[in-house]
Amino acid sequence: KNEVEQSPQNLTAQEGEFITINCSYSVGISALHWLQQHPGGGIVSLFMLSSGKKKHGRLIATINIQEKHSSLHITASHPRDSAVYICAVPNSGGGADGLTFGKGTHLIIQP
Amino acid sequence: DTEVTQTPKHLVMGMTNKKSLKCEQHMGHRAMYWYKQKAKKPPELMFVYSYEKLSINESVPSRFSPECPNSSLLNLHLHALQPEDSALYLCASSQTPGQRSGSYGYTFGSGTRLTVV
Numbered sequence: 001k002n003e004v005e006q007s008p009q010n011l012t013a014q015e016g017e018f019i020t021i022n023c024s025y026s027v028g029i030s031a032l033h034w035l036q037q038h039p040g041g042g043i044v045s046l047f048m049l050s051s052g053k054k055k056h057g058r059l060i061a062t063i064n065i066q067e068k069h070s071s072l073h074i075t076a077s078h079p080r081d082s083a084v085y086i087c088a089v090p091n092s093g094g095g096a097d098g099l100t101f102g103k104g105t106h107l108i109i110q111p
Numbered sequence: 112d113t114e115v116t117q118t119p120k121h122l123v124m125g126m127t128n129k130k131s132l133k134c135e136q137h138m139g140h141r142a143m144y145w146y147k148q149k150a151k152k153p154p155e156l157m158f159v160y161s162y163e164k165l166s167i168n169e170s171v172p173s174r175f176s177p178e179c180p181n182s183s184l185l186n187l188h189l190h191a192l193q194p195e196d197s198a199l200y201l202c203a204s205s206q207t208p209g210q211r212s213g214s215y216g217y218t219f220g221s222g223t224r225l226t227v228v
Contacts, residue, residue, distance in 0.1 A: 033217065042117075042221030043154070043201060086153060096142030096161045096207045099217065101153035 002027040002089050006102035014110055019074040021105045023087030026068065033099060034061050034072050035086040043086070046072070077109045112137040117202050117220035125228055126192060132223045134185040134202030140218070143185040145177060146201040148222070154201055160185060161207055192227045199224055 003026040013019055023032070031050040037043045047054050047061040049070070054061050058077075063070040074081055084104040091097035115136045124130050134143065142161050146154035159167035160179040168177075174196075176188040185202060202220040 035219075040199075040224070043203075043219035045217055045219065048216040091156070096159060096205060097167060098144050098146075098156040098159050099154075103153055 002029065002091070002100050004087055004089055004100055004102040006087050006105050008105060009103065010106045010108075012108045012110065013077055015078060017077050017109075019077050019081070019107065019109075021072045021085050021087075021107070023070045023072070023102055024068055025087075025089050027089075028065070028068070029089045031090065032063055032070050033088040034070070035088060035101075037084045037086060037104070039083075046085075074107075079109045079111050082108050113218065115202055115204055115218050115220035117200075117223050119223060120221065121224045121226075123226045123228060124189065124192065126194070128192075129188070129190045131189065132187040132200055132202075132225075134187075134220055135183055136204045136218065137183055138204065138218065139182075140204035140206055141182060142205045142207045143179065144203040144205075144217075145185070145187055146203065148199040148201055150198075158187075189225075192225075194227050197226045 005024050007022045031048050034047040035043045036046050046059060049061055049063050058075045060073040072085060084106050086104045087102040088099040091100055118133045122130060144159050145157040147157050148154040156169050157171045158177045163179045163182055174191050178186040199222045201222045203217050205217045
C-alpha cells in the first residue's frame, strides 16, 4: 500500500504570503490528486496531475514522478484559502480502487 | 451536471434505528465510492462499486450495507450502529479505466454528518 506523507501538518500565514505544501509517496503512481476540504464540509478536487505542472487561478501544482514528490503552491494567499489541503494517490496502478489520502495540511491565512 | 449529491446532510439516529444515506451523480461515472471520515483524520475507504457491482469491501462491519440500484445511485443502509460510527460519510464517483484511456479524476459529495446516540 502506498504511504503518503504531507508537510507541514499545520501552517499559519499572513494574507498575501506565498504558500507551499509538500507531498511525498512511496510507490509509483499514474496520477496524484490535490483536494481541499473546508471545516465540516465536503471535499473539492483541485488538481489531478500525472506530470509537470498545472495552474488554476492562484493555485499551482507540480509533480516529480521520478522523485515521488508533489507540491501545491498558493500565490497571494487570502483568508478564504483557509482550509485543509489533502494529497491523495490511487490505491492501484489505474483501476477504480479508491484513493489513499495524506493526513492533510491545515492552512490558516490571517488577514 | 458535474456534482455528486448526498442526502441527508445531517442525520441523528439511535442505535436501534434503520436509516439510509443516498448518493446520486449524473456524470456517467461508472465507479462510486463510500468513505468514512472521523474528525481531524483523512477519509477511509469503505466500499467501491464498479459498473454497479461491489468490487471492494474494506472489511466494513455488516451493520453498514451498501447498495447500487443503478449507475447513478448509491445507497448506504445503516442498522444497529454504535456511537463510534458517528462520522462524516462521503460519497465520490469517477470514471473507470474502461471508460477512457489515461488517468481519471474524482468528484466528491458534500457528505452526510452522522451522529449515533
